[in-house]
Amino acid sequence: MRITAEHLNYTYNQASEFAVHALRDVNLTVEEGEFFGIIGHTGSGKSTFIQHLNGLILLPSAQKKYKPKKLKKGEIAPPKTVLQVGEYDLTDKKTDFRKLRSKVGMVFQYPEYQLFAETVFEDVAFGLKNFSEQPLSPERIQTAVRQALETVGLNYAEVWDKSPFDLSGGQKRRVAIAGVIVTRPEVLVLDEPAAGLDPLGKQELMALLHEIHRSWCKTVIFVSHDMDEVAENCTKVAVFSEGAVQFVLPPKELFQKQAELLSLGLDLPVTAKLVALLKQKGIDIDCDFTKKDFIQKVQKYLQGGNGVC
């Protein structure tokens, strides 16, 4: 599903003294098949944006009470907001948002805090039962839950009848992710999925996302504060700043804009820092900022003796 947002604005606590303008005229397109990264300083509106994608934050025009405003004479209409996810028009209140949510899976920050059921099995099956039109047969539920748990790297036989609260933090997170991917959404959105995991856990999580992406989930969108993770994994990256999108570029081009990123309060991946250091020494390395490519290019440079590779 292709995702298009145009002139998207959002204000928290509108019409009150605590209003926060969280999104300002956001324009962004995510093509199907992308492994899309969203980065930005804290409070830049990343979470607000992704909550729009499955209708958790409804646009004014999609709310039940909405009545189109009449323009006064001489007033220019504000640019029309567009928010389209696949065939779903999110500016329209007639859209079936539940159906949309079954297509766009959303993993929140610290998803382990949403676990509630008595057993891991029940918790993972929760979304599945909610979204299905007719009651599913127990076998089908079991197959789906087993697959989901195995996808996130848990041993089904070991954990299915445990209480989710007896698991370790990392295991809980996996169960929570399993509870979202069990419905096989076409778009998977994750808000800082690796936050608080150990380095190995982070790598495993990313590998897991790639696995899902390769096998059945066409589009993966994830928010991250870890630039290495972004440089390593994404096909394209959007940079948010103060509620607006500054750049949408593949990592290779994005991390060449070092000065701009630093001025937005963002860090650089290790590889980009090394490239910059080498450049100061007069060595030009032209890599795509993944570690593998960087190492290859450096080796090539060393073998070549001198010059630009």
Place this chain on the structure above:
Amino acid sequence: MLKDVTFGQYYPVKSFVHNCDPRIKILFLIGFIVAVFLASNFYGLALCAAVLVIGILCSRVPVQSILRSIKGILFLLAFTAILNLFFYAGETTVVIGEIPLQWGVVNITYEGIYFMLFLMFRLFMLILSSSLLTLTTTPVNLTDGIESLLTPLKWLRFPVHVLALVMSIALRMIPSLMDETDRIMNAQKARGTDFEHGNIFKRVKAIVPILIPLLIGAMRRAEELGDAMDARCYTGSENRTKYKKLTFTWRDLIVFLLCAALIAGVVLCNVYLGSIL
């Protein structure tokens, strides 16, 4: 969403009223309530209203924010009004045209109307004045003020500081719990929970996946907070010093004098201008 409910509704601006000592504000509110109840005619109430208006003007809180507090108890107001209008035991029944407005026990009298207006006016002022207090005082200051005012109870071995601590922690946690509820609700909505459709049983069932994580989260927070307090050797002992000491200033003297003047004025009104009660 839940955020729209104003709760512990502090309105953050700087003003004369905001800067007053919370103790004096609490005392003033008590004095004000006493004055409102002492007043036995409209002159006394008008005096109270004048003081309230001055207070609101000096607080720089927009009038809409203050009036919003009425919304919550509109039903109560209407209910009291109707009861009084219909059943007040007055003498002169209202006559419209030729028809006296009297049916069985229901008896609309001039005195009843008069009394109802009086009562409404009174309730109105009680609510506005207390919401002025919460709008201009942070919860922390409010509990500090209450703790300080309750000091005499310490001599009776009543654990005032424990009470104050419990209060301030509870107040502190309300916004966090609201945030958390919002977040969990969103997470479960994303997993297909439907809070808006279906019959009452379905909706009640939909609350379980919110309540459990919320409770577990609250326990976790409580435990963490307890640990953190232990780690800092908090024992709630006597004679703790405070980071922010409450001090009386010239402002508080003014407020105090105003309060005294108000009560005196109301008493004078009662004595010289007759009573309607």
